[in-house]
Every structure is written in C-alpha cells, then in structure tokens.
Amino acid sequence: MKFKSVFDIIGPVMVGPSSSHTAGAARIGRAARNLFGKQPTYAEIIFYGSFAKTYQGHGTDVAVVGGILDFDTANENIRHAINIAKEKGIKVSFFEEDAAVDHPNTVRIKMGNGLESMELVGVSIGGGKVEITELNGFDLHLSGNHPSILIMHNDRFGAIASVTQILAKHEINIGRMEVSRKDIGKEALMVIELDQNIDPLIEQELADAKHILHVSKIVD
The missing domain is CATH 3.30.1330.90 (D-3-phosphoglycerate dehydrogenase; domain 3)
Structure with a gap:
C-alpha cells in the first residue's frame, strides 16, 4: 500500500x-x-x-x-x-x-x-x-476529503453539460464525477470532486443554470 x-x-x-x-x-x-x-x-x-x-x-x-x-x-x-x-x-x-x-x-x-x-x-x-x-x-x-459539489437536477438533456461548461469557464478542474438518478426523467444527482474550493459567485452561477434544482458543497 x-x-x-x-x-x-x-x-x-x-x-x-x-x-x-x-x-x-x-x-x-x-x-x-x-x-x-x-x-x-x-x-x-x-x-x-x-x-x-x-x-x-x-x-x-x-x-x-x-x-x-x-x-x-x-x-x-x-x-x-x-x-x-x-x-x-x-x-x-x-x-x-x-x-x-x-x-x-x-x-x-x-x-x-x-x-x-x-x-x-x-x-x-x-x-x-x-x-x-x-x-x-x-x-x-x-470521500469527503476533497472540495466537492453535489448538484440535484432534473434528468434532462444538457444539464450535465451546463455544469461542466461553467466549471471549465472558471478553470475549475474536476477530479472525479458521478451521476445517479432514481428513474428516467426524474430527479438526478451529480457528485463532483474538485481540485479547489469554488467561491459563492460560481456556486450561484451553477444554481442558476438550466435544469439545476439545488447545489450543495463540501469545502476542504
């Protein structure tokens, strides 16, 4: 090990x-x-x-x-x-x-x-x-050991892309990402571990993106 x-x-x-x-x-x-x-x-x-x-x-x-x-x-x-x-x-x-x-x-x-x-x-x-x-x-x-954002969103085309585009625009690197949903077309959850914390303005921009319902974060 x-x-x-x-x-x-x-x-x-x-x-x-x-x-x-x-x-x-x-x-x-x-x-x-x-x-x-x-x-x-x-x-x-x-x-x-x-x-x-x-x-x-x-x-x-x-x-x-x-x-x-x-x-x-x-x-x-x-x-x-x-x-x-x-x-x-x-x-x-x-x-x-x-x-x-x-x-x-x-x-x-x-x-x-x-x-x-x-x-x-x-x-x-x-x-x-x-x-x-x-x-x-x-x-x-x-893991809880890295800065992370958890994004509840509608399971719709373009929701994931809108989030990754915002992070890329602000030069925020994604370390790991997973997406899960309870059923097709229902609520889904993005879990994204980042290399750095995001500031409140970026968090608000994510919350305002299309199909996004709620944004939470774990800070390092």
Missing part, C-alpha cells in the same frame, strides 16, 4: 481517542452540516455495527455532533458538543440499529429545521478518512 503523506499513516490532528470513531465521525457530521448548508434544529443520529456498540465510550456521539456544529477534528469543543448543541437549540437524539451494513463504522444522520430536511449515510474507513454512501435516497461514493 502506498501512502500520499505521513498523515495517511499516523492519522489526522484530532481530539481523541480514535481516528475511526472520533475524527472520522466528526468529518461525517461536518459533511452533513456542509451539505445541509445551515444549522439544523434537530439531528437524529443512528449508529450501526461497531459504532452502535462503542459510540459512547469512544466519543463517537460527541464527535458526530461536533461535526454538525461545524467543528473540525482538532477543535477541543468537540468534547462538549452535545451540551453546546443543546445551548444552540438543536435537539439531538441517538439510536442504535442492528441492521446489516457494508461497513462496521456506519452512521445515518437525519437533520432538518422544520422547513428542510436531509438524510445522509457515512462510513469511517480508518485513519480519519470517510465515505458518504447515501444522500436523500441516492447512492453515491463521496
């Missing part, structure tokens, strides 16, 4: 005790916050596999909530995240499920604010690295 840097071996700078159960969990929570785009008023957190058995002892619960509060993995306030969430008026609930999952470190996050809601599934694959495997019923493979 080849490592890109020493951080692939020793893991990220983080509040302990575990890169998989703490840093990875925080990154999943923060990805959920980034994609929702605002502070929620509630968060339901469902743990599976190893997470379900050890989340309290390993601090996975506070880590996920810390991510939802937009704390990075080194933020010492992660230790107090549940109390901070309560102070901010966020109702947090934890559940354990014994359903079969593909990875033992799996968490499902349901969050919203009464007007909007979102459901996300993430797995912590080790060393603080994560994958987002489901978003609002769409299957995907998103």
